[in-house]
Amino acid sequence: MASSSPTLVRSRIEDGLAYIEIDVDGQSVNTLSTPMIARFEALLDELETSPEIEGVVITSAKTDNFVAGFDIEELQGYEHDPDALRALVKRGQTLMGRLEALRVPVVAAIDGSCLGGGLELALACDARITTENPRSVFGLPEVMLGLIPGGGGTQRLPRQIDLSQALDLILTGRQINAHKALKLGLVDDVVHPGILLDVSRRMVRKLASASPNGTRLGENLEEALNDPVKLAARTPARRLIFSRAREQVLKESGGNYPAPLKALRVIEIGFSEGFDAGLRAEGEAFTELVRSPEARHLMNIFFMRQEVNKDRVVDGRVKPRHVSRLGVLGAGLMGAGIAQVAAYNGTSVRLKDASAPGLGWGMHTIDDLLKKAARRKKITEAQADIALGRIAPTLTYEGFERCELVIEAVFEKQELKQAILAELEALGNTEQIIASNTSTIPITSIAAKSKRPENVLGMHFFSPVHKMPLLEIIRAEKTSPKALATALAYGRELGKTCIVVNDGPGFFTSRVIGAYINEAGWLLQEGGTIEEIDAAMHRFGFPVGPLKLVDEVGMDVALKAADVLQEAFKERWEAPEGLRVLAEQGRKGRKNKRGFYDYASGDSRAPDLSVYEALPGGATRRHIDAETITRRCWLAMLNECAYALDEGIIRSPRDGDIGVIFGLGFPPFRGGIFRHADEVGLGWVVDTLHTLAGQHGERLRPAPILERMAEQGERFYND
Known part of the structure; x- marks a missing residue:
């Protein structure tokens, strides 16, 4: 076998076995890419015609990493070229099919993270051996980027492990460790890193000896699908599983993330119409999703988080103390x-x-x-x-x-x-x-x-x-x-x-979440209902509404924070008296089962109607439409973010967006609060805040930096 470029893959034949070692030069982890696909295609050309090998072992030269997935930067480059992206996806799927159909057994020897396209590569192998290394984790996290698996993962994983477990991994992006992977049947053995290659070699020879011409997973499924008795036996349970999965996705995402729903549909097609139809549906859905605004925002967040995690902040010559x-x-x-x-x-x-x-x-x-x-x-x-x-x-x-x-x-x-x-x-x-x-x-x-x-x-x-x-x-x-x-x-x-x-x-985070909760408190004091306020912000994309959040944090804790902020920013920070009255009643939220919700009855989803007795208007509530609620709450939050940026509390919009997303639950599919402000337009933001300030108080008057930027036609991001 010809030697490969050291920048992508090394290969050798030894004692009748071919070894493919993935090692992308200059990167801490291996990623798949167009050049990597080309290299694997060339290797398969040789393996398919080589009579001297009994099997193949695929490994990685990287510490704690097998393959992390496809190169996201390359994917972003296809946003405006769907035909080229469609061709790339088809090429990748074909590559995985060729690997799966190879006449000799292939074993993936995995030490470290095996994610996304890396797991799809491993699923196309006949067996997977992994190590007990804590960093040996498995998953298809594409939904976290607004995508679905595009290399056959939507079809092979549900055929490899229990359908419900496969759906959980694909629809949530959850990662599992080696022992969980073994329990699910995703891997065949978990071993010490020192014997990984030895065990993998033995597995290759065992497979070669036991089933030199065995059928592949996809072929076995096609046979089952063509058998009316087997198909009838499986269909009712399968429909129930898909139905429950769809309900769970809608409940957790509020319909704001298209990727999980498309993944469900693609998997259903694969089961109802066959493996090849599933692959075609996967390719089309993947191509469509790469071009979606949700994926664009989520991929941007991925890169922002990488930047933050690598940011030195202080001079590189300053060495941190080791904390033992x-x-x-x-x-x-x-x-x-x-x-x-x-x-x-x-x-x-x-x-x-x-x-x-x-x-x-x-x-x-x-x-x-x-x-x-x-x-x-x-x-x-x-x-x-x-x-x-x-x-x-x-x-x-x-x-x-x-x-x-x-x-x-x-x-x-x-x-x-x-x-x-x-x-x-x-x-x-x-x-x-x-x-x-x-x-x-x-x-x-x-x-x-x-x-x-x-x-x-x-x-x-x-x-x-x-x-x-x-x-x-x-x-x-x-x-x-x-x-x-x-x-x-x-x-x-x-x-x-x-x-x-x-x-x-x-x-940064406490004053920003304080402004958000403060505005929700004003909406409540003005006659809004607990359900409408929380439901509106949940539909906007927050994991829970602001009043539910106060119950989780503790109303007493929230009040102490509010006192500090009100004292610090008293010239512009108006606090609703109603929240203070509720806290002084001894309501501490979930921890003492007295808050905005009725914990005492056992149904924490129902509001505690006695809350209204302490507020102006009492039990008489008025309807406030969801658009008004979301506009006031997120703009109050943005305004405080803008003040913090202008004062130098945060160093950049990037840090602010990472803070509100990963600390405060701002909806990731919107890209961050500063990026969302760019999208709706700072001119609109400033005009709307002026209008709201005139209606509801000076706390909603736009921060000076917002007015300056709007006047000069500036944005927080220039990408």
Whole structure:
């Protein structure tokens, strides 16, 4: 076999087996592309006519990666050329078909991520062997980019594993680890990385010996589809599965994302009309989706997130401290969540609380989270036990002096945070970095009495910590580059997408979500209903409405944040008195089963009608149309984003969009709040805000930066 270009694939024949090693030069991960397809086509030309081989093993030379998917930048280039894209998709599907039909068995030896087109490549092989490496994950995440699998994944995955499980992976973009993949039948074995090639070789020879001319998955399905008895037996259950999947997609997406629904239709076609018809439908749907605004926005977000994750922020010559020991103060919801994520990712943690019951609650919560991860096959039970063992609970500061980083997650009281900071500094570790998880109190205020303010910054996690991807790192005026670099590096080590913002009341995310909730509160006080307000913002694309969000966060917590923001921006921040009255009634939301929704009855979807008794107008409510609700809420949010940008709290529209999407739930299919403002037009934004301010108050008067940009015909993005 001729040697290949080292920039894409290396190949060799050894002891009767052909080895194809994927290695895209200059990239940390392998991606499929037109040149890669061409290289594989040439290899298959040789393999199809080579009499000297018994089988093929496909591997990767990359650490922790098999193939990550198709090159997204190349896909974006086809947005205005559907015919060329259609031809590319057909070419890729044909390649996978040729690999599947090869006369000798092919085994994928997978160590690391196998996603998108990488999994489609592996599915076209006769068997898949993977490693127990935690980074060996599998999935078809195309829906996260507004697309569907385009290399046969919609047809092969539902034929390889249970249909319901296949739909879950394709429609959600969810990724699974090696052990879950084995349980589902997606892979054939999970082994130690050191024996991956040996086991793969044995599998090739076993397949060659057992079934040298075996039929392929697609052929077996066609035979079943042509058998009326088998088909009749499968159709009713299949229809029910598809029907339930469609209901779930509509419930979760609100119909705002076309890709999952198209994927469902394509899979249905494959089952009802056959494998080839499914492939044709897949190709057409993929071509259409690449050109959709939703895909364009979601792909842009993908690249923005990559940029943020690689952003140095500080001078590259500043090296972060390695964090091997983390101290966490406060074992409540946030402190326990931070400790759990840190231990899960291999850090030794000392967790302190002021009381034994509080500490016990925190450890119990952590134990529950780790056991849940084990039940879901994200980790093994042994790994869960090891992670729990990394956490040392304590009522004292013993051992905290050895921690490179300490994160304080206590109540939102400035005096308490200042006292804790003084106690930590008294331990004598002059290099220790101390971060506050405060959501509103300026870091400069917390560090006002600090002996070493250069070591102090904010690390604002979001709840629940193990699920929410964003970490907002707050740089105070005296925060050193070393402290910032350490917090940034450690946040990324925990798997978080980090934005660095400058100090100020509410920083970025809290003041923005505060403006959003504040406007929802005004709508409620003006006579709107809980259901209409939340339903309108859910249809706009938020995962939950603003009032439901307050219940989840806690009305008491929301009120404390509102007090800080109202004091800081009192010249323009008008707060509805109704929300304060409700909070003073002792309503704390879900946690004490008294909020905007009726938790006491067991139906948390129904509003608590007694809320209206504390508001102007009482039980008499008036209809406010959905367009008015969405316009006021998202524009109030945008206005505060614009103020934050103008004040230098955030460094760029990109950071702002990452913050609102991954921290606050702004609908990704809209591309981000700044990008959405560009799309509707800043002239319209400014005119509408002026109108709303005249009707509802100065809080909705457009920020000066919006007026300047609209007047000069500028945009937040110029791409």
